[in-house]
Amino acid sequence: MGMRERMRRLIVGLFPLLGFVGVVGGGSSVAAEQLVLNSYGGPYEEIIRSRIIEPFEAETGIRVVYDAVGSSSQDYAKIKATGGRPGFDVVVMTAAQALQGCQEGLLQELPVDVIGELAALSPRLSDAAGPCGAVHEVQYMSLLYRTDHVEGVPSSWNLLLEPALSGRVILPTFQNVMAVNLLQVMSHMNGGGLVDDLDPGFAAMASVARQSIGFEQSSALLDSYIRDGSVWAMPFWNGRAQLLVDSGAPVDYVRPAEGTIPLIATLSVPVGAENKDAAYRFIDFFLRKSSQEAWVEGYRVSSARSDITVPEELLSRQISEAELDQLLLPDLTVMATRMPEWSERWDRDVVSAARR
Incomplete structure (x- = not known):
């Protein structure tokens, strides 16, 4: 194999790592569609990869770059410090940060006409998170x-x-x-x-x-x-x-x-996100009935959807919307x-x- 051919194979091999697809030598290269998701490490990362990210990538062809850095408060601090351009497109935080980010103009109001699955969430929980937070677990x-x-x-x-x-x-x-x-x-x-x-x-x-x-x-x-x-x-x-x-x-x-106090967890999009269309598709995918069932079964949490099937062994240990009044709600x-x-x-x- 000649030097030119070896170099060609090396360059082609690097393209998936760089997030590009295209033809080497005479063809044009275009950026592959992707989004950066900021979330958590440990078991959370393992479960979200298998239950949500991999099925999403397989269905849409959009590559998800996973950024497991920071707590919710640290993630929001980064969003604030960068004026809404933190380098990630979707962030997992809580309703408190989603509300604050909306008030400060740092998070995008989620378009209900694009993210149709928002309509399937509990209105009460959606109201608690505000228009910039999609409740994906409780x-x-x-x-x-x-x-x-x-x-x-x-x-x-x-x-x-x-x-x-x-x-x-x-x-x-x-x-x-x-x-x-x-x-x-x-x-x-x-x-x-x-x-x-x-x-x-x-x-x-x-x-x-x-x-x-x-x-x-x-x-x-x-x-x-x-x-x-x-x-x-x-x-x-x-x-x-x-x-x-x-x-x-x-x-x-x-x-x-x-x-006790509930944790209303949300997905949000910073106002300066570079891949908003892909971000909206990811949120819509995460909120759909089948994805919520997969997430509840895998991560053992509750959902903001009332139409999902919950494993029998979890029912008595989760909180339902009817039980929210029994909780402490700051x-x-x-x-x-x-x-x-x-x-x-x-x-x-x-x-x-x-x-x-």
Whole structure:
């Protein structure tokens, strides 16, 4: 094989990696249609690839570049810092960021005439996320515990304060909205509010921090502690908790009697996204009935669609739209304005109280 032929094969081999298709030598090259999806790593990445991304690519021919960097708050900070041009086309965040991004003009209002599956979602949940967020899953913050170290079935968040669990608790960092939700639940339990008068919540969280071995940002890192037995209890999203139960780990999870807060997860498109048409097609695909059934079965979460078939073993452990009134529902718009202040206080009052 001559040098010219070897170079030709090398160049052709590089084209899929560069995102181009075309003819080498006399033909024109055109950019292959693609989109960049910013989301999470760990089990989430494995499941979304097999259940959503690969079927989408096979059906549409659009290549999905997966960007598993950052938490929801960090992703939104990047969107804000870049004026809505963060380098990704679809981002997985929560309803709180979707609302904030709409208000600040950094997220695109999703076209209901293009993304037809939006009409199939619960109006109540769609309203909670606003016009810039497509609700693709619903979870709630559960109390996850080791069944081989915690006696009986706990019924209260106060398990995290039990002396027997000193040094056996771990907390999320404030960049993970689960930390904010636990702060709000603790405030509610102790006579405070969900967005106002959080003094009781910060005091309670300082006590929990003194019990903890520290803080971790991602769910993938948090679950490693309880899986290996170094942690016996912690807050955790119920879908991820169910994955741990399904894996055979000696764990279980409950919705404590004092209540909990739902996680309304959304798909959004930054205003400066380069591949908006592909982004809208991806969101529409993710929201369709068959995709939602595949996602619920794989990631063990709830859906904003009421017409899907849910595996029997999950029904009793999920939240339905009818149960939303039984949950603690903070005003997400107010939350967005208070977060910077709460973050500073978390570092001052909670992180400083953690075990050394």
